[in-house]
Every structure is written in structure tokens, then in C-alpha cells.
Amino acid sequence: MKPDTPVPLRVLWNAFFWTYERATWQYDLMVIAILAFVWLTPPDWLNDPMASGSGPVGWLLERLRP
Amino acid sequence: MTFTGLVGRICLYPLELIIKTCVALRIHPNVLTFVGVLINILAAWALGLGKFVLAGVIMLVANIFDYIDGKVAHEMNAVSAFGGFWDSVIDRFSDLALFIGLIYLYSSLHRTEYVIVTALAMMFAIMTSYTRARAESLIKKCKVGFMERPERIVLFMIGAFTNRMAAVMWVILVLSVFTVADRIIYTYRELRDAPKQAIA
Numbered sequence: 001m002k003p004d005t006p007v008p009l010r011v012l013w014n015a016f017f018w019t020y021e022r023a024t025w026q027y028d029l030m031v032i033a034i035l036a037f038v039w040l041t042p043p044d045w046l047n048d049p050m051a052s053g054s055g056p057v058g059w060l061l062e063r064l065r066p
Numbered sequence: 067m068t069f070t071g072l073v074g075r076i077c078l079y080p081l082e083l084i085i086k087t088c089v090a091l092r093i094h095p096n097v098l099t100f101v102g103v104l105i106n107i108l109a110a111w112a113l114g115l116g117k118f119v120l121a122g123v124i125m126l127v128a129n130i131f132d133y134i135d136g137k138v139a140h141e142m143n144a145v146s147a148f149g150g151f152w153d154s155v156i157d158r159f160s161d162l163a164l165f166i167g168l169i170y171l172y173s174s175l176h177r178t179e180y181v182i183v184t185a186l187a188m189m190f191a192i193m194t195s196y197t198r199a200r201a202e203s204l205i206k207k208c209k210v211g212f213m214e215r216p217e218r219i220v221l222f223m224i225g226a227f228t229n230r231m232a233a234v235m236w237v238i239l240v241l242s243v244f245t246v247a248d249r250i251i252y253t254y255r256e257l258r259d260a261p262k263q264a265i266a
Binding site: 022023031034035038 | 069118210221237
């Protein structure tokens with residue numbers, strides 16, 4: 001990657017082309033992102049065959065609805 | 067210290083006790099590896115029946131065996147080339163067993179889309195291991211990409227214990243595709259930059 005590449009592109013490339021070790025802050029960040037996706041995504045959005053409901057995100061969206 | 071580093075350290079204490087017990091009982095590490103795959107097959111059976119919490123507990127036990135075999139080999143001075151090879155081969159069987167359990171479950175529920183997602187996740191999980199093994203026959207090291215076996219196993223357990231296996235399958239699929247791509251790109255670059263080191 002060229003040195004003058006914009007930061008967002010650099011971040012995206014580094015997330016895709018993963019070279020970080022375990023127990024680094026980048027690894028922790030990735031773990032948080034994965035857990036957020038797994039636990040916060042409503043099972044209904046994914047048509048989960050074994051779970052149903054709208055999950056925490058759905059619950060929050062319902063509360064925010066006027 | 068990072069969060070994941072702290073979790074690793076906390077888990078290490080009970081594991082060290084188990085390792086010491088195995089060393090004291092002179093249990094051969096290759097036996098531990100084999101017991102691990104047998105327990106993983108049980109976990110696959112539980113996954114196939116949709117008993118996710120039970121599967122999670124069994125996976126936890128199986129992966130204790132998986133983790134300690136190498137450490138026990140070190141402690142017993144029983145590290146061997148065959149032990150490493152045996153461990154890698156048996157690990158693939160453990161991986162495949164878990165995916166097949168899920169494929170059986172989704173097919174029995176007539177959820178073709180998740181049969182495909184799980185089958186693709188299985189394919190790329192195996193390709194993750196294959197690309198590294200093949201790359202390391204050509205270059206010194208090819209340890210790039212996020213989704214390796216420990217991450218996959220922990221995700222399987224999280225999915226089982228919290229009943230979020232569908233989301234977990236998507237994560238394993240997408241990140242395994244990236245990991246395989248990373249390894250191909252990395253190997254290409256290494257071979258391009260040092261063409262004389264390449265072996266046919």
C-alpha cells in the first residue's frame with residue numbers, strides 16, 4: 001500500500017489483509033466488532049433457523065419508534 | 067494488557083493444572099489428540115440434534131484436550147514430527163465433524179440457504195489450513211489472516227451457548243474467505259520478491 005493512501009482506506013485494507021498478532025489492541029477491536037455482530041444482529045434479519053426475535057437492536061429500534 | 071490477553075491468562079490457570087495431571091499420569095499426547103476428536107464428534111452429534119448448549123459444553127471439554135496435547139508433549143519431552151502431523155490431521159477431522167453436525171441440522175429443518183452457508187464456511191475453513199500448509203512448503207511462514215482454528219472454535223462455542231449459530235456461520239464464512247485471500251496474496255508477494263527461494 002502506498003504511503004499517501006487515505007487513512008480510511010488504509011484501515012479497511014489492514015482489516016482485510018490481517019497481519020496482527022493475538023492480544024493486540026487491533027485484535028481486541030476485531031473481537032468486539034465480531035461479538036457485536038453476533039449478539040446484536042436480530043436473528044430475524046438473518047433468518048436464523050434456530051433463533052427468532054428482533055434481538056437487542058430490534059428492541060432498541062422499537063423503543064425509538066415514535 | 068489487552069482484553070483478550072487477560073482472558074487468555076485467566077484460562078491458563080485451570081489448564082495448567084490439567085496439563086500437570088496428564089504429565090503425572092504419563093498420558094501420551096497423541097492419545098489426548100485422539101480423545102479430543104472423539105469428543106468433538108459427540109459435540110457434532112449434539113449440534114445435529116439442535117442441542118446447542120450441550121454441544122457447547124462438549125466442545126469446551128474437547129478443546130481442552132485439543133489445547134493441552136502440545137503442552138503435554140513439551141512437558142513430557144515427547145515432541146515429535148509425527149505428533150505435529152497427527153495433531154494437524156486430527157484437527158481437520160474435528161473441524162469437519164462440527165460443520166457436518168450443523169449441515170445435518172439445517173438440512174433436517176429444510177433450510178437450504180443455511181446448508182449452503184455452512185458448507186461454504188466448512189470449505190473455506192479447510193482451505194484456510196490448506197493454503198497455509200501449502201504456502202509453508204514454499205516460503206518460511208504464512209501466518210496472516212484473522213480466522214484461524216482457535217477463533218473458529220471460540221466462535222462455535224459462543225454460537226452454541228448463546229444460540230446465535232447463524233450469525234456465527236456468516237462470520238466464519240466471510241472472515242475465512244478473507245483469510246484464504248490474505249494467504250494467497252501474501253504467498254504471491256513473498257515468491258515474487260524472492261523468486262530464487264521458490265521450490266516447485
